[in-house]
Each structure stands twice: as structure tokens, then as C-alpha cells.
Amino acid sequence: MAYEGGQTTCPRCGESILEARYDLEALRESNWAEQLVTRKPGVWRYHELLPVLNTRHITSLGEGGTPLLKAENLGVMLGLKNLYIKDERQGPTGSFKDRQASVAISVLREVGVTEAVVASTGNVAIAYAAYAARAGIKLWAFLTSQAPSEKMREAALYGAEVIKVTGTYDQTKAVAAKFAQSKNVFLDRGVKTIAAIESMKTMGYEIAEDLGWRAPDWFIQGVSGGMGPIGLVKGFE
Template sequence: MEKMYAPTTYVSHLACSKCGQEFDIKSLQTFATCCERPLIVRYNFLDLGKEELIGRPLNMWRYREVLPVIHDENIVSLSEGMTPILDMPRLSQKYGLRTVILKDEGLNPTGSFKSRGLSMAVSKAKELGVTECVIPTAGNAGGALSAYCARAGMKVTVLMPDITPDIFQEECKFYGADLILVDGLIDRCGELSKEVQERTGAFNMSTLKEPYRIEGKKTMGYEIAEQLNWQLPDVIIYPTGGGTGLIGIWKAFKEMVELGWIHEEDLPKMVVVQTENCAPVVKYIHGQEIDEATIKRSIANGLAVPKAFGRDLIKETVEESNGYAITVSEDQIYESTLEIGSQEGISVATEGGAIWAALKDLVSDGRVKSDEKILLLNTGSGNKYLENLRNYR
């Protein structure tokens, strides 16, 4: 582990995301039992200048003061974070857009943005004495947890839909995880993970059912601001399953406003994108009825999340940012994923194809202007999705 330059963390406590009731940060916590909502990490912000980041390691732990691990020796890292922001000149020109850029999370150690959240969650679990974990996953989170548990010397059980492409299954096995394949989507995996938790005593790393994955994901927000010289884009488009990254990025922006690093009036619109096959969050935001019987699997594994525990926080983010929540079709996802690869040479996950499809629709209907600065958040490497693409048609 590289030397950490920050003297300490500013972490204060955990709070219920609905009522604000405080929970002890030094005890193992799951979610807020008072309101059955996610717990949020809160900090006591002291004087911290942006210039203090100069010379720190080029990974997510450079933001040490606003991360919740108390002692450096508990950090479990594979040097995740500080992923590049790439221009998309050919597609921008083709569609008459001034500035479209893409943050490529596929270049993280385990090939997706899940590296961030699971590095943080495993680090904090280690600090609190956890020796065994369990997780339900649509793919990438299982591989990431398997890698970081291997790094930490922890045992891990992964529950994954049996329709998940082989590469995700083999990744978990490669890192030594116990893999259980489940007949159903990630919600069924979540139900069964509770049984594993009760039987083995393993700590459950389900999305937003523990407080720290969001703290790893929020570092995407800090990086976006720093990499763009503290000038945020006008719009950020995000593929949304459980929504932890979207919530985390918005949390980071608000923390930076409190630190004085950015201005509140410059915050971007946040756009939620889901597939027509599985759009419970979009329907919830729009006040539409959710019929779980109509939910289907998706070419974008990470979007096939029938129930999002953090849906209220996702809705708050969209509303506070004056953003949007939209769906795209499976055909659009397929075609747009291939379009990015063939036109820009960037290997994006099918979730990345979904957000490019969404941008084209948003520009077409006038909700996003062609002269705005637009950032796409690609969540994973396209190399893991080649089986999905091959089998689609």
C-alpha cells in the first residue's frame, strides 16, 4: 500500500437517510432499522484545501479525509480509482454535440466501478472484525468482492443468477469465492443471501444494506471534479440498477460544496437511465405503477435490478439536480454499445451503451442541449459483455 498523505479521516457518525437518527460508526452496522432505509456516513468537515491533493497517490484513497476507514492498516486496495475521462470526438461530430466525454470505470482493477465500493466496504469490514462476507450480484459486484476478500484473507460467498455470462462466474471462482447460481434475478439472490448470512454469520454486502459501498463509489464524484479542474459538466448520465454510484456522486458534490471546492449553482443535472425490460426506479420517480411480473432480464446485467433499496435517495438526487429519469430499449442498448466501440474504440459495458442511447434521445427531445458539456459514466469493461452481445442476435 502506498503511503497515505492525509493525517486522519474526518468521519463522524452514521445517520438514517430518512430521519437522521445517528448510529455508531465504530460498530458493525447494516441499514437504519428506525426507518428501514440506507445509512449515510457523515463527516465533521475541517479546513481542507484542494491543493493538499497534489502529490498524493493516483487512486481513490487520495481523498483520505473524506473516507470512513479510521486506520490506514485496514485499507484493502488494488489501486482502484482515478480512471480516465476520454473525449468522444467522432460521435460528438456525428450527432452535432459540442462536448461529450466518458469516464471509463472499466479500467478499474476488477474491470468495473464495483472495485471502488467493494474496496471501501471490505476495508471497513476488516476494521470492524469481519472475516466472512456474502453478496447477491448481477455480475461485477461478485467479482469485485471476491478479489478484495482474497486480498484481505476473508471468506466470501457469491449468489448470482444462473443466466449470468460465464466470465462473471469464472471470475468469482478465480478469486476463490464460493459461487451459488440461482434461478431468478438479483432480487432472488438477495433473498437467498439472507439465508447464507443467518446460517454462516457472514456479513451481508448487499447494495445499500451496508453503509460503505457508497463511500467508495462517491470518489467518482471527487475525481470528476478534480480531473475537470473543478469545472463540473452540465449533465451526467448514469446507468442505474441499485443506484449506489449515482447517490454517491451526488453526495460527493454536496460534500465538496461544504468544503468550498465547488459552487452549488454549478452542480450538474443527474440523469437516471434504465432498460425498458426493468425500470422500477424510473417508474417510481414518475409516480407510475410498478408491475414486477413484467420485469425481464437485460443485455445489460447491471440494470436488471427489480427492487432498489435506495430508490428514495435516487429520486432525491434526480429532483435536487433538476435531472431526468428515462428508459431505453434493449435494441438501443445493443446498437449503441457497438456504435461506441466501432466509432471511438472504447470498450464499454452494455450499461455504457444504454447511457449513450439515452443521450441521443435526450438531445432529440430537447431536454439536453447540443452545446452542453455532457459526461457519460461507463460502469464497466465491454470485454465482460461480449457473450451478451454475441447471443443477442
């Protein structure tokens, strides 16, 4: 089934970065926070605050629920008494992109998309390949030639069609977009995709929950497109 469209810009202002809205008041009245105690760790522990309407469409490999480790020795070196590291290496494919892939692929599954295109420098391609395989979705993964060959092989092992693009990441995204348009196939838009931003909130929820429902004073993360901090801040809010 080809992708038939979908809202990718605001109908009023034309903005390409969209934001999900939830009935937070109804959630508070349902004693949602108390219900969390009975749920197992993971991204879908917070499913009411993720953009999937029916939980039967959830595609999961056990992502999320990663440990928040107190870095005592590093903290001493830096003069910080309460320094923590959120260890996202514990995900199914070894990066925080597993959160993104789980939510994004679940949304595609819910709306009936069976073929998708993604551009990547490595981790996104691997994560999407794993979750697409789980959901039975064909994935075309365009990777910049600057990506390690090991990452290309790993994505291919999950069954993705891997296309190596000689050029920068921006050039790779342009090639992927042109390909998706020519085949009328869904193109994942990364940081501009609702599912991607919403998935990163769960990292913020987990950190706050582990700290007794308190947000940290500071959060530091190395970024490329900035998706992690954008979503995480939304979670802290």
C-alpha cells in the same frame, strides 16, 4: 470470526439507508485540496472522506484514477462540444465496482469481519472476490443463473465460494440473505451499505477535479440499483 452485528438502520426512524457524516469544516481548514496535488491518483486519494478510520486497513488493488476521455467524434455526432466518458474499464477487475469492493472490504477488515456474503449479477461478485482475497476474507458469492458463466468462473478463480441461484436477482438476494442469517455471517446490503455509496463519491471527485473542480452539467449512467449516480451526486455536492 462471525459477524456480531452492526448498525444497519437508523435508531430514530428505522430508515435502512444510512449516510456517513464528516467534519468538512476541519477538512477545509487543513487545506485538504492543496494536499491532493502531492497524492497519487486513485480512490484512497480522498481517504479523509471515506468511512475507514485507520489507513492501515485499506485494501487496494490500484482502483480509481480512471481517465476522463473527451469523446470528440461522438460529440460531433450528438452536437455536443464537451462530451466526456469516464472509462471505468481500467479498474483492476474491469468495472466501477472495484471502487465499491475496495472501500467495503476495507471497512470489513477494520471491524474484524473475516467472512462475508454478497449477491450479484456478476461484476460485484468478481470485484468483491478479488478484494476479499487480498484482505484474507472468505467470500460467499451468490449469483443469479442469468449471470454469464464466465463471470462465475472469474469470481471462483479469486477464491470465492460461488453459489448459482436459479431465479431472478431479487430471488438471489433473498437466498443470500437467508444463508447469511443462518450462518451469522456479514451480508453486504449493496446500495443500503454506507461503504458502497461512499465509494462512488470518488468517481465524482475525480470528474470534478479533472474539470478544474467543476461538476458537469449532466451525468448519464446505465443503472441497476442506482448506486453509482446516488454516490456520485453526493460527491458533486
